[in-house]
Amino acid sequence: MFGMNECIRSCRMIPMHRRSYRMRIYERENFMGQMHEMMDDSENVMDRYRMSHCQSCHVMDGHWLMYEQPNYRGKMSYFRPGEYRSFSNMGGMRFMSMRRINDSYF
Numbered sequence: 001m002f003g004m005n006e007c008i009r010s011c012r013m014i015p016m017h018r019r020s021y022r023m024r025i026y027e028r029e030n031f032m033g034q035m036h037e038m039m040d041d042s043e044n045v046m047d048r049y050r051m052s053h054c055q056s057c058h059v060m061d062g063h064w065l066m067y068e069q070p071n072y073r074g075k076m077s078y079f080r081p082g083e084y085r086s087f088s089n090m091g092g093m094r095f096m097s098m099r100r101i102n103d104s105y106f
Helices: 045-049
Strands: 022-028 032-038 056-061 064-069 073-079 082-084 097-100
Antiparallel strands (some): 056 082
């Protein structure tokens, strides 16, 4: 389950994506600080990129899930292609792991 309730109140179809995946993650808001380009999953941003946290991103290709804890645990958020200048409007979440959404999960 995602969250505290045991019922689903809304559902949205995620478009299929069969091309490459690409996202830039930034250490600070407004695309500042350390930047790394990702093309595959990362179960721990701190270990892989030596970043303490991720506070903004630019999703160029594909659809991604980002988690507040390493190893795809904790609260999760969905990101489609676009610029995300600040995660502070998402409850101040700091993302520590990222995973691509593809049809092999279903």
